[in-house]
Amino acid sequence: MKNIEENKPEDPQQQPEAPGALAEELERELTKNTVGSETGGWEADTGKPSKDKNGKEPFNWKAEIISWIQVLVTAAIIAFVIDRYIIANSQVPTGSMETTIMPGDRVIGSRLSYTFGEPERGDIAIFVYPDDAYKGITTYYVKRVIGMPGDTIDIIDGKIYINGSDTPLDEPYLHEEMEEEPPQHYEVPEGSYFMMGDNRNYSNDSRRWKIKYVTEDQLVAKVLFQYFPKIRKLE
Helix, strand or coil: CCCCCCCCCCCHHHCCCCHHHHHHHHHHHHCCCEECCCCCCEECCCCCECCCCCCCCCCCHHHHHHHHHHHHHHHHHHHHHHHHHHEEEEECCCCCCCCCCCCCCEEEEECHHHHCCCCCCCCEEEEECHHHHHCCCCCEEEEEEEECCCCEEEEECCEEEECCCCCCCCCCCCCCCCCCCCCEEEECCCCEEEEECCCHHHCCCCCCCCCCCEEHHHEEEEEEEEEECCCEECC
């Protein structure tokens, strides 16, 4: 009688894997390191944005918006600093400075000129109108510096005489000769300036104001350039 060998169950670890199991294992290996690579997800191992099938990182709206906000805020801060501490922009609405500056012209002034330097006679300056400043109102004027601190000014027969000089002030920038008026005498206080427009016959300036003088702290900027309707240096 032949011995019949008993069929013993094979060790499960030694059994060959079924084709379906192999496919599943392969799929797990392929997707182990990358999550959502086709849809712009994140790399599992690195934590960085994954790339699409063309090798490009997906567009990130959140990062883009944050970037634009940063740019706009930076630009606003720079503009504020420049306008507040470096330059002053002003439009001249009247003809009081003709023909040096015409009505509607826009000019740029340097705040630094009066931050680190002193005004000079003949400067074209942007300043706070003293009569309005007394009322708590800020109105900017553009005129020329004529009288310096401590000066005496006499206006006789349409001419300006400084500190008792026999020779009138040379003013090649005047629009036309000043019309004759009764003699006027002014004494400029220390720390103050006497301002006049180049178009003397049509200028509301120190001669006409209740508060005749512009104090040093009311001077805003020295006008350097006209930038509209054309660009040119002003003197």
